[in-house]
Amino acid sequence: MTQPVFRFAPSPNGYLHLGHALSALLNFDMARAAGGRFLLRIEDIDVTRCRPEFETAIYEDLAWLGISWEQPVRRQSEHFGDYRAALERLAAMRLTFPAFESRAEIARMVGDRDVRERWPRDPDGVPVYPGAARQMKEQDRQARIARGDPYAIRLDMEKALEWTGPLRWSETGAGPSGESGEIAAEPAAWGDVIVGRKETPASYHLSVVIDDALQGVTHVVRGQDLFWSTGVHRMLQSLLDLPAPTYRHHRLILDSDGKKLSKSTHATGLRELRAQGMTPANVRRLVNVAV
Numbered sequence: 001m002t003q004p005v006f007r008f009a010p011s012p013n014g015y016l017h018l019g020h021a022l023s024a025l026l027n028f029d030m031a032r033a034a035g036g037r038f039l040l041r042i043e044d045i046d047v048t049r050c051r052p053e054f055e056t057a058i059y060e061d062l063a064w065l066g067i068s069w070e071q072p073v074r075r076q077s078e079h080f081g082d083y084r085a086a087l088e089r090l091a092a093m094r095l096t097f098p099a100f101e102s103r104a105e106i107a108r109m110v111g112d113r114d115v116r117e118r119w120p121r122d123p124d125g126v127p128v129y130p131g132a133a134r135q136m137k138e139q140d141r142q143a144r145i146a147r148g149d150p151y152a153i154r155l156d157m158e159k160a161l162e163w164t165g166p167l168r169w170s171e172t173g174a175g176p177s178g179e180s181g182e183i184a185a186e187p188a189a190w191g192d193v194i195v196g197r198k199e200t201p202a203s204y205h206l207s208v209v210i211d212d213a214l215q216g217v218t219h220v221v222r223g224q225d226l227f228w229s230t231g232v233h234r235m236l237q238s239l240l241d242l243p244a245p246t247y248r249h250h251r252l253i254l255d256s257d258g259k260k261l262s263k264s265t266h267a268t269g270l271r272e273l274r275a276q277g278m279t280p281a282n283v284r285r286l287v288n289v290a291v
């Protein structure tokens with residue numbers, strides 16, 4: 001039997017809070033209980049929002065919690081070549097297209113249609129891409145690229161679905177409405193999802209799938225907010241011939257208003273709690289992970 005491999009994969013765009021502590025502790029404890037490996041991965045493809053001081057703080061906060069991880073740590077910003085190769089493969093399969101609309105343009109296009117036909121939104125509440133770029137003539141595309149226009153690389157969802165057929169994933173945790181067991185992937189809910197950009201040959205969905213495969217991750221344990229993203233991940237795994245890990249989505253820690261914690265809420269930041277004299281055992285109790 002292969003050794004189980006777990007990972008915790010934070011983005012260094014803010015300080016870690018109790019929600020991260022829950023995720024990191026669950027992964028670390030489960031890896032230990034299974035005699036498996038525990039990896040830390042720094043998801044820093046968004047170079048405009050990620051900062052070195054947040055990365056340093058991740059190492060400090062996790063070490064303080066009593067967590068240790070294998071070296072070297074994979075930092076996504078050092079592996080754009082891997083993601084570019086995957087994008088090229090999807091392009092060669094004719095499953096991607098460049099879309100030139102800015103976010104504001106998309107909002108304007110949807111604004112009109114929203115009034116008339118209640119435009120669909122993706123599971124994160126963002127309007128599904130309505131643009132016509134899928135049908136653009138190849139020579140117009142090339143002209144805009146040659147002109148230096150910015151663009152996003154989108155997955156042609158309809159074609160991708162024809163390619164993969166229905167997909168499932170194995171869920172040992174639970175979705176937002178208690179979904180568990182063999183879950184039907186619903187990538188179509190995301191529309192023509194972004195898999196890369198002109199200036200960054202990667203997206204969260206693409207890089208997470210490539211890295212989980214490259215690092216041999218067998219168990220993905222992460223927050224319930226990413227439950228529906230798993231449909232897109234299964235689709236990319238299927239298109240790129242990558243193995244599917246087992247998934248476990250865990251409950252989220254909510255603030256006193258019942259909202260998901262954010263990296264800017266200082267009340268639950270691990271640094272703040274530590275400064276107030278909390279111990280790692282207190283944190284484990286707070287997030288309800290056995291001491």
Ligand code: GLU
Pocket residue numbers: 009010011043208221222226
């Ligand atoms: N980097 C993602 C985050 O910080 C987590 C990715 C994952 O666990 O798949 O929300």
